[in-house]
Amino acid sequence: MTEQDFIPKIYPKQVENGSVTWKSPSNIALVKYWGKKENQIPANPSISFTLDGCNTTTTVNFSQKESHQEYAFDVFLGGDLKESFKPKIETFFKRINTYLPFLKEYYFKIDTVNTFPHSSGIASSASGMSALALCLMSIEKMLNPDITEEYFNKKSSFLARLGSGSACRSIDGDLVVWGLHNEIEGSSDIFGIKYPFNVHENFKNYQDTILLVDKGEKPVSSTIGHGLMHNHPFAEQRFEQAHNNLSALIDVFKTGDLNGFVNIVESEALTLHAMMMCSMPYFILMKPNTLEIINKIWSYRKETGSKVCFTLDAGANVHVLYPKAEIEQVVQFIKNELVAHCENGQYICDQIGFGAKKIV
Ligand code: DP6
Numbered sequence: 001m002t003e004q005d006f007i008p009k010i011y012p013k014q015v016e017n018g019s020v021t022w023k024s025p026s027n028i029a030l031v032k033y034w035g036k037k038e039n040q041i042p043a044n045p046s047i048s049f050t051l052d053g054c055n056t057t058t059t060v061n062f063s064q065k066e067s068h069q070e071y072a073f074d075v076f077l078g079g080d081l082k083e084s085f086k087p088k089i090e091t092f093f094k095r096i097n098t099y100l101p102f103l104k105e106y107y108f109k110i111d112t113v114n115t116f117p118h119s120s121g122i123a124s125s126a127s128g129m130s131a132l133a134l135c136l137m138s139i140e141k142m143l144n145p146d147i148t149e150e151y152f153n154k155k156s157s158f159l160a161r162l163g164s165g166s167a168c169r170s171i172d173g174d175l176v177v178w179g180l181h182n183e184i185e186g187s188s189d190i191f192g193i194k195y196p197f198n199v200h201e202n203f204k205n206y207q208d209t210i211l212l213v214d215k216g217e218k219p220v221s222s223t224i225g226h227g228l229m230h231n232h233p234f235a236e237q238r239f240e241q242a243h244n245n246l247s248a249l250i251d252v253f254k255t256g257d258l259n260g261f262v263n264i265v266e267s268e269a270l271t272l273h274a275m276m277m278c279s280m281p282y283f284i285l286m287k288p289n290t291l292e293i294i295n296k297i298w299s300y301r302k303e304t305g306s307k308v309c310f311t312l313d314a315g316a317n318v319h320v321l322y323p324k325a326e327i328e329q330v331v332q333f334i335k336n337e338l339v340a341h342c343e344n345g346q347y348i349c350d351q352i353g354f355g356a357k358k359i360v
Contacts, residue, residue, distance in 0.1 A: 003190060006099045006155050011143035017063035017106075020138040024131035024356040026054040026122065027169045027176065028208055028311060028319050030265050031246045032272045035229030035239065040095075040161050041189045043229060044242035045179030047249065048169045049206060049321075052353030054116045056127035060135040061109040073108040088163075092129070095162040099155070100136055102143060110135075116348060122210060123222070123313065129163030130156070130170035134356055156356075157191035165226075168192040172355040175199060175253075181246055200256030205324040205351055209334055212346040213289045214316035220276070220283050222314050228279035238275060242268075258307040258323065265321065269312040276314070287316040289341035294318070296337050306330065324351070 027048040035043030065072055071093045075085040089110070093103050110132065116122045137156045141147045147155075153172045161168035161178070169176040173194030181187045186196060220228075229235050245264050252260040276283045290312070297310050297320065308322040308330050320338070322330045331349070339345050 001154065001188065001190070003099075003158075006158050008099070008101065008140065008144065011102070011140075013143050013145065015139070015142045017061075018139070018142060019059060019061045020135045021057065021059040021359040022131045022134035022138070022356055023055055023057040023359055024127050024134060024170050025353050026051045026056075026116075026124070026127045027166065028313070028321075029166065029169075030268060030311065031242050031249065032268050033165055033178065034226065034272050034275060034314075035232075035235060036165060036226045040165055042165060042179045043235070044239040045177060045181040045184075045187060045246055046166075046169070046242070047175060047177045047195065047246055048166070049208065050170065050174050050176060050353050050355055051208060051350050053350040054114075054122060054127065054210070054348065055353075056112055056114050056124060056131045057359065058110060058112040058128070058131035058135055060132070060139070061111075062106040062139060064105060065107045068104045071104060072106075073110055075110045076112065078113050079111075089132070092132070092163045096133075096136075096159050099159060100140060102139070103136075106139075117215075122212075122317065122348075123166075125164035125222075126166045126170045129167035130160040130356060133157075133160035133163060133167070134171070134358070138358065154191050154193075157193075161191060166222075170356065174352045174354050175203075177246070181243060183247055183250060195253070197250055197254065199253045202256035202258055202323055202325075203253060203261070207322050207324060207327055207330070208350045208352070209320040209322075209331070210348040210350060211293060211318040211320060211334070211338055211342050212344075212348070213293070213318060213342055214287050215343050215346070218285065218315045220285070220314070225276060225283075225314050228276065228281075232275065232279050234275065234278065238271065241271065262301075262307060262309040265311050266309050269310060272314065273312060285315050286312070290316045290318055292341045293320075293338050296341075300333055300337070304329070306333075308333070 029048040033046035075082045157168040157171045169192040175195035176192045178192035311319045
């Protein structure tokens with residue numbers, strides 16, 4: 001499929017007003033998306049676990065307006081008007097206008113609520129942009145009820161990607177691949193797909209405890225961070241490595257190889273941070289407590305043979321990943337040893353989820 005497939009023809013129906021609600025999850029990348037080309041095309045393929053408890057619920061109320069000259073919308077977070085969110089959504093609307101030509105015909109009231117604290121340092125762009133994309137697709141489906149579920153999901157992911165790259169991995173499925181990969185049939189640079197191969201029982205119901213090491217604003221936004229991969233001395237090797245790591249994960253998921261999983265996932269996390277440390281300008285996004293936690297996870301694994309591991313996003317917080325079978329021991333270890341390194345002792349227990357849900 002190409003971009004052209006997402007440009008609608010004339011809509012068979014007219015709708016004056018309505019309301020739609022979607023709840024969409026966050027996700028955590030195992031092989032990281034870091035670096036992009038024009039139009040939100042990723043420099044390498046990525047794969048993520050969809051989360052369950054960390055999500056955004058968005059309701060869009062829409063009503064036809066007289067003038068079709070410009071976009072008209074208001075955004076509320078937890079009931080409060082958020083003027084500061086408007087530029088990002090205006091940019092999003094401009095990027096997707098060709099694919100949703102009705103956008104200028106309506107006034108939209110966008111109400112959004114996150115289950116995780118806004119200032120937690122957990123990015124809300126993946127869940128927020130995917131929830132909004134899904135709401136807009138539900139409106140398109142009212143205008144054209146013939147849209148199939150497959151097209152709906154692909155186009156939702158396609159649109160979400162134009163809001164924030166990682167958001168395209170928050171639509172459907174527990175493991176989602178985004179970006180063309182030669183061993184993954186159906187993979188695409190323009191939308192995410194459900195991981196199409198067998199996944200061993202070991203990886204079902206995987207747990208993710210997010211340790212909030214630093215709840216402050218990140219010193220470098222991910223959009224700027226991606227830009228640092230342009231002319232980066234190690235860019236090409238890194239992009240190739242991501243392809244190889246994704247290939248290796250196919251076998252890991254099939255055979256249930258937990259050691260292989262730990263090695264790839266931790267190496268990806270540290271590579272992401274290494275890329276930032278040696279870009280120009282350079283950044284260190286880990287905090288001393290991030291390193292304390294990593295070292296304690298490594299000691300715990302050595303002492304106990306546990307398969308617990310960590311991954312990082314582009315910040316100081318740590319995602320602690322572990323199989324469901326180890327939940328009791330690992331939660332105890334987290335409480336005993338890791339929580340002390342979290343800001344105000346805050347952490348969020350989550351696990352793999354299965355994708356976004358329409359709320360009726
Ligand atoms: C480190 O999706 O937030 O979390 O496309 O500019 O909105 P934009 O970037 P974003 O980048 C996420 C980067 C990451 C890795 C990942 O999720 O794959």
